[in-house]
Amino acid sequence: AQSVTQPDIHITVSEGASLELRCNYSYGATPYLFWYVQSPGQGLQLLLKYFSGDTLVQGIKGFEAEFKRSQSSFNLRKPSVHWSDAAEYFCAVGTGTASKLTFGTGTRLQVTL
Amino acid sequence: DTAVSQTPKYLVTQMGNDKSIKCEQNLGHDTMYWYKQDSKKFLKIMFSYNNKELIINETVPNRFSPKSPDKAHLNLHINSLELGDSAVYFCASSPGWGGNTEAFFGQGTRLTVV
Numbered sequence: 001a002q003s004v005t006q007p008d009i010h011i012t013v014s015e016g017a018s019l020e021l022r023c024n025y026s027y028g029a030t031p032y033l034f035w036y037v038q039s040p041g042q043g044l045q046l047l048l049k050y051f052s053g054d055t056l057v058q059g060i061k062g063f064e065a066e067f068k069r070s071q072s073s074f075n076l077r078k079p080s081v082h083w084s085d086a087a088e089y090f091c092a093v094g095t096g097t098a099s100k101l102t103f104g105t106g107t108r109l110q111v112t113l
Numbered sequence: 114d115t116a117v118s119q120t121p122k123y124l125v126t127q128m129g130n131d132k133s134i135k136c137e138q139n140l141g142h143d144t145m146y147w148y149k150q151d152s153k154k155f156l157k158i159m160f161s162y163n164n165k166e167l168i169i170n171e172t173v174p175n176r177f178s179p180k181s182p183d184k185a186h187l188n189l190h191i192n193s194l195e196l197g198d199s200a201v202y203f204c205a206s207s208p209g210w211g212g213n214t215e216a217f218f219g220q221g222t223r224l225t226v227v
Binding site: 031032034036038041042043044045046049051088090092093094095096097098099100101102103105106 | 117144146148153154155156157158161163168169171203205207209210211212213214215216217218219220221
């Protein structure tokens with residue numbers, strides 16, 4: 001069965017600093033990969049997704065992620081964090097024909113001014 | 114104009130009661146879901162419906178019964194509520210069926226069982 005690991009439970013960065021959130025997945029075939037963001041009291045919003053092709057994908061709000069098959073990783077990056085980026089970030093994998101997402105445990109991002 | 118809407122947003126109820134959560138999507142999607150987010154923020158699929166048919170039931174207790182009257186609606190009824198049912202329940206929808214389909218989530222329903 002597939003699984004997703006987000007090693008960092010909580011990350012704090014200063015506004016304007018760069019950000020990288022880690023995500024590792026376990027799946028035997030090519031996964032479909034997603035990053036979602038959840039602001040306090042809100043639902044989940046899709047930041048970006050990878051299905052195939054270029055391994056560097058661009059998303060909304062200035063985020064990007066890179067798929068590295070050799071490392072089973074799909075890390076999320078942003079060159080300059082804004083205070084409004086403070087939220088919970090979830091990596092997820094979709095697999096094969098099963099229409100469901102398997103989520104990681106999330107990384108809480110705190111931004112200091 | 115909300116794409117996936119759930120009601121109510123908050124629900125506080127006593128153990129043993131029966132309650133329902135409603136979900137509607139206006140995106141024209143064929144697939145709808147219920148996810149549960151526990152107190153540690155862990156998200157897990159409960160049910161997936163495609164064209165009103167139940168496709169995935171992730172070993173959820175029988176006390177939980179989803180119902181899809183049409184493709185735009187997926188309601189969740191919970192019988193004999195227990196303390197452990199306290200969580201945030203998210204409805205979602207997607208345009209297709211399969212792992213390579215993006216899910217659109219509602220705002221969530223925070224259920225508290227006392």
